[in-house]
Amino acid sequence: MRTPIVAGNWKMNKTVEEARALVFAMSLKLREIEGVEKVLCPPFPALLAVSALLQGTDIGLGAQNLHWEEKGAFTGEVAPNMVAEFCQYVIIGHSERRAYFGETDGTVNKKIRAALAHDLIPIVCVGETETEYEAGQTGEVVRRQISLGFADVDPAKAAGIIVAYEPIWAIGTGKASSGENANAVLADYIRPALADLFGAETAQAIRIQYGGSVKGDNADEFFGQPEIDGALVGGASLKADDFLAIVQAASRP
Ligand code: PGA
Numbered sequence: 001m002r003t004p005i006v007a008g009n010w011k012m013n014k015t016v017e018e019a020r021a022l023v024f025a026m027s028l029k030l031r032e033i034e035g036v037e038k039v040l041c042p043p044f045p046a047l048l049a050v051s052a053l054l055q056g057t058d059i060g061l062g063a064q065n066l067h068w069e070e071k072g073a074f075t076g077e078v079a080p081n082m083v084a085e086f087c088q089y090v091i092i093g094h095s096e097r098r099a100y101f102g103e104t105d106g107t108v109n110k111k112i113r114a115a116l117a118h119d120l121i122p123i124v125c126v127g128e129t130e131t132e133y134e135a136g137q138t139g140e141v142v143r144r145q146i147s148l149g150f151a152d153v154d155p156a157k158a159a160g161i162i163v164a165y166e167p168i169w170a171i172g173t174g175k176a177s178s179g180e181n182a183n184a185v186l187a188d189y190i191r192p193a194l195a196d197l198f199g200a201e202t203a204q205a206i207r208i209q210y211g212g213s214v215k216g217d218n219a220d221e222f223f224g225q226p227e228i229d230g231a232l233v234g235g236a237s238l239k240a241d242d243f244l245a246i247v248q249a250a251s252r253p
Helices: 016-032 044-054 080-084 095-100 105-117 130-134 138-149 179-198 200-205 219-223 240-251
Strands: 005-009 037-041 059-063 089-092 121-126 162-165 207-211 230-233
Touching: 005 089, 005 162, 005 207, 005 240, 016 044, 016 059, 016 240, 037 089, 044 059, 080 105, 089 105, 105 121, 105 138, 121 138, 130 138, 138 179, 162 179, 179 200, 179 207, 179 219, 219 230, 219 240, 230 240
Parallel strands: 005 037, 005 230, 037 059, 059 089, 089 121, 121 162, 162 207, 207 230
Antiparallel strands: none
């Protein structure tokens, strides 16, 4: 059995003060929800403050990005060991980073390997654009993102990686995929691509989230699917009640 994992990707939202307020508003209730791994991913400047608030709780902390180099002249970047000072998780290859900041399957690969070298759990995002979806290219796209993104990843560490399937047309649009459609992408393409790289047993152990307009009122539809092991949540992670409703849904057997 794979434990479901729900992660809130706050994106470029919340000052330190606002981040503290959001954690205060939900941490007690979040801690009461069992059977789900819970992760908050605030922007970099809020990581220190949020990590202090999460000390001693079962709520994990994630960054939204990292650089693959250890240190040096990389203005504006954050090294893996700096992320690992506060975080247990790191989001890698989000479609917004691929679309606006030039991330490729190659940089995703370097980041995954750097994260693993620092014992960070990568949450690796894959997913097709609307044009690719309409052209029936979903399988081809996610298979490529997995095979290039995960190339040369240590198989002994692969089982701990989280994959987030996020069709780009569903992100921030209010137009979520259907549970059935998302489940089919996981079953037909993503898990088989992971099995090609790491073997069937490891592929079965890897948790795969769905992301893209997950809300309290559609979460059950996704979590009821056999292949879907939680969610990566954007907009609905910015409000305590909305995020709690999603985590609650993931805890239902
Ligand atoms: P959304 O974003 O929930 O706002 O659609 C999901 C994501 O980008 O991870």
